[in-house]
Amino acid sequence: MSLLLFEFxxxxxxxxLLYFIVFSIIAVTLLFVRNVWQQDSVRAEKITxxxxxxxxxxxxxxxxxxxLEDNPSPELEEQVRIGSMVYAQVNEVVNAIQSxxxxxxxxxxxxxxQTAKQYxxxxxxxYLSETEMDRVTRLNDELIRKGLPKEDLKLTIQPLLFTQLxxxxxxxxxxxxxxxxxxxxxxxxEYEEKNVxxxxxxxxxxxxxxxxxxxxxxxxxxxxxxxxxxSAYTLASQxxxxxxxxxAYPFAEVEGNWILxxxxxxxxxxxxxxxxxxxxxxxxFIGYTFRSTLLSYxxxxxxxxxxxxxxxxxxxxxxxxxxxxxxxxxxxxxxxTQWRIYLLLLFSIVILVIGTxxxxxxxxx
Amino acid sequence: xxxxxxxxxxxxxxxxxxxxxxxxxIDLEISEPGIWALxxxxxxxxxxxxxxITNLLRHDAGSIRIMGKSNQNPKVFKELAYLxxxxxxxxxxxxxxxxxxxxxxxxxxxxRIQEVAIYVGMESYLKKKVGDYSLGMKQHLLLAxxxxxxPKVILLDEPLNGLDPSSAILxxxxxxxxxxxxxxxxxxxxxxAEVDKVTTKVLFLxxxxxxxxxxxxxERIVYHLRVANSEQAFELIKEYGEKTWFDKGLIHVETKTxxxxxxxxxxxxxxxxxxxxxxxxSGSETLYEEIFHKDEIGV
Numbered sequence: 001m002s003l004l005l006f007e008f009x010x011x012x013x014x015x016x017l018l019y020f021i022v023f024s025i026i027a028v029t030l031l032f033v034r035n036v037w038q039q040d041s042v043r044a045e046k047i048t049x050x051x052x053x054x055x056x057x058x059x060x061x062x063x064x065x066x067x068l069e070d071n072p073s074p075e076l077e078e079q080v081r082i083g084s085m086v087y088a089q090v091n092e093v094v095n096a097i098q099s100x101x102x103x104x105x106x107x108x109x110x111x112x113x114q115t116a117k118q119y120x121x122x123x124x125x126x127y128l129s130e131t132e133m134d135r136v137t138r139l140n141d142e143l144i145r146k147g148l149p150k151e152d153l154k155l156t157i158q159p160l161l162f163t164q165l166x167x168x169x170x171x172x173x174x175x176x177x178x179x180x181x182x183x184x185x186x187x188x189x190e191y192e193e194k195n196v197x198x199x200x201x202x203x204x205x206x207x208x209x210x211x212x213x214x215x216x217x218x219x220x221x222x223x224x225x226x227x228x229x230x231s232a233y234t235l236a237s238q239x240x241x242x243x244x245x246x247x248a249y250p251f252a253e254v255e256g257n258w259i260l261x262x263x264x265x266x267x268x269x270x271x272x273x274x275x276x277x278x279x280x281x282x283x284x285f286i287g288y289t290f291r292s293t294l295l296s297y298x299x300x301x302x303x304x305x306x307x308x309x310x311x312x313x314x315x316x317x318x319x320x321x322x323x324x325x326x327x328x329x330x331x332x333x334x335x336x337t338q339w340r341i342y343l344l345l346l347f348s349i350v351i352l353v354i355g356t357x358x359x360x361x362x363x364x365x
Numbered sequence: 366x367x368x369x370x371x372x373x374x375x376x377x378x379x380x381x382x383x384x385x386x387x388x389x390x391i392d393l394e395i396s397e398p399g400i401w402a403l404x405x406x407x408x409x410x411x412x413x414x415x416x417x418i419t420n421l422l423r424h425d426a427g428s429i430r431i432m433g434k435s436n437q438n439p440k441v442f443k444e445l446a447y448l449x450x451x452x453x454x455x456x457x458x459x460x461x462x463x464x465x466x467x468x469x470x471x472x473x474x475x476x477r478i479q480e481v482a483i484y485v486g487m488e489s490y491l492k493k494k495v496g497d498y499s500l501g502m503k504q505h506l507l508l509a510x511x512x513x514x515x516p517k518v519i520l521l522d523e524p525l526n527g528l529d530p531s532s533a534i535l536x537x538x539x540x541x542x543x544x545x546x547x548x549x550x551x552x553x554x555x556x557x558a559e560v561d562k563v564t565t566k567v568l569f570l571x572x573x574x575x576x577x578x579x580x581x582x583x584e585r586i587v588y589h590l591r592v593a594n595s596e597q598a599f600e601l602i603k604e605y606g607e608k609t610w611f612d613k614g615l616i617h618v619e620t621k622t623x624x625x626x627x628x629x630x631x632x633x634x635x636x637x638x639x640x641x642x643x644x645x646x647s648g649s650e651t652l653y654e655e656i657f658h659k660d661e662i663g664v
């Protein structure tokens with residue numbers, strides 16, 4: 001344990017890891033400040049969004065009324081009647097948004113979509129598809145049932161949703177790569193600066209030292225992930241009114257089932273944690289194999305960033321361990337984390353065994 | 366094996382760098398405490414030999430055993446310490462961090478660090494970062510790290526490099542005490558004057574071969590005399606030394622004995638006044654010149 005602590009101390013005293021963690025906290029804080037500043041504009045954008053419907057419906061109603069004056073038609077009259085209801089309900093939604101009555105906003109929005117669907121069926125124009133209106137209605141129903149306000153997922157300040165937002169930035173191939181490059185230099189640097197000769201003249205095997213080093217990587221990775229998560233949640237909790245039922249926020253709908261925010265974070269942490277273990281084990285392996293910072297960096301960037309880009313751009317997915325690097329995307333696309341976790345664990349163990357066996361076969365530095 | 370376990374055994378140790386033979390089938394057996402100096406010009410392979418012994422370099426042939434164990438067994442480092450150059454130190458850690466690491470690895474008692482820090486005289490800067498240390502302070506730390514676990518075999522690569530005179534005296538004193546307390550010490554050096562002050566057992570490394578010589582058997586004393594009538598004096602005393610010559614107004618008398626009394630009596634009898642006298646003792650240096658020739662001395 002004391003040897004692990006020493007390795008961890010080395011990581012910390014070399015400052016890079018410390019700077020990275022501080023940088024991560026600053027980034028989380030800036031993201032939160034941005035979201036707080038954007039709250040008014042979130043409402044303004046909602047109002048603009050619904051006002052567009054008001055304008056469109058009002059113009060169509062005006063035209064239809066003129067037509068009715070010259071050519072009375074019961075169908076058109078019905079369309080105008082329903083259209084007027086749509087117009088009134090859009091205004092009710094806008095009023096609810098302005099007065100920040102969130103439950104009223106959701107209820108009237110659902111009523112609006114019911115009426116809008118009728119309006120569209122009568123030949124009226126409403127620029128939302130039925131599928132989209134049904135999806136939003138289902139979400140609103142779920143929120144009403146749980147007594148939760150609707151959040152803009154990119155601009156949220158609600159603690160758990162904000163935590164998820166932060167994790168969606170951190171738990172990516174690029175987030176992992178930044179951490180990996182910092183930790184990787186602690187292996188290659190010891191060869192390049194020759195400090196490793198001190199460790200190699202102490203009474204324990206090189207394999208054991210490597211494992212201790214990997215342990216320090218994993219502790220550092222876990223610490224970074226914890227700091228990022230805790231700082232995001234703590235910050236949001238301090239500056240917003242917590243909601244009792246926030247963990248039940250319906251984050252996304254997959255195959256008719258709602259994925260709750262608490263599950264997204266829990267599974268994301270599990271999958272992200274395992275993906276982090278794989279990345280760090282991989283970095284540890286290439287660091288000890290190539291013993292050159294430049295070469296190891298190139299390989300790490302090529303594999304990790306390249307893998308992440310491949311997944312983002314729809315490359316091989318199912319059995320690709322690198323797909324888990326885009327944790328949020330994987331969760332939402334697949335929502336079956338268990339087998340992925342085992343797959344990542346398997347890859348990590350294989351790399352660990354190969355690395356440990358290869359160092360035991362080496363002599364010299 | 367019994368009580369007299371070989372502390373260091375090199376058997377046909379061979380090391381090549383590409384086509385250059387650096388260590389050629391070297392045999393060495395050291396079984397007792399004491400200090401051995403490993404001497405040779407720069408680049409001859411002294412550090413290579415120490416690195417091979419400690420498995421930091423792979424050797425091409427032969428075997429190395431330390432305290433009865435293969436050098437590839439990391440457990441040898443329970444009884445073997447290697448003081449390397451200061452690039453092994455971590456600049457961003459303190460001296461205490463380094464010593465604590467060694468203490469934890471060897472599971473030594475907590476007060477051991479303080480004991481050793483006082484012993485090597487580094488307690489005042491123990492908690493400072495190594496990056497702020499002078500060369501001499503780094504050497505002190507390396508020495509403290511080497512002796513912390515009280516090893517039976519200590520290898521030191523140029524331990525006297527960068528030391529001021531008082532630190533060098535302290536280092537010699539510590540090495541002497543360690544040897545008299547039962548440690549086997551091998552130190553590489555190209556400072557022959559310092560070597561003569563710590564040991565008479567010298568391992569000369571030349572042409573990839575190792576030769577062990579007891580320099581006490583080759584000790585030479587050269588007296589430099591400045592006298593009133595030097596030419597007459599030179600004629601009188603030239604038969605006394607093993608080698609006597611006259612140069613730049615000085616008479617040089619080389620002898621194995623430490624006594625100049627017969628020469629001084631003779632000069633006194635003949636009424637020749639000795640104006641000044643100087644004595645230079647050389648053990649390894651004389652041998653070094655014989656072995657490596659003057660033109661190879663790159664010290």
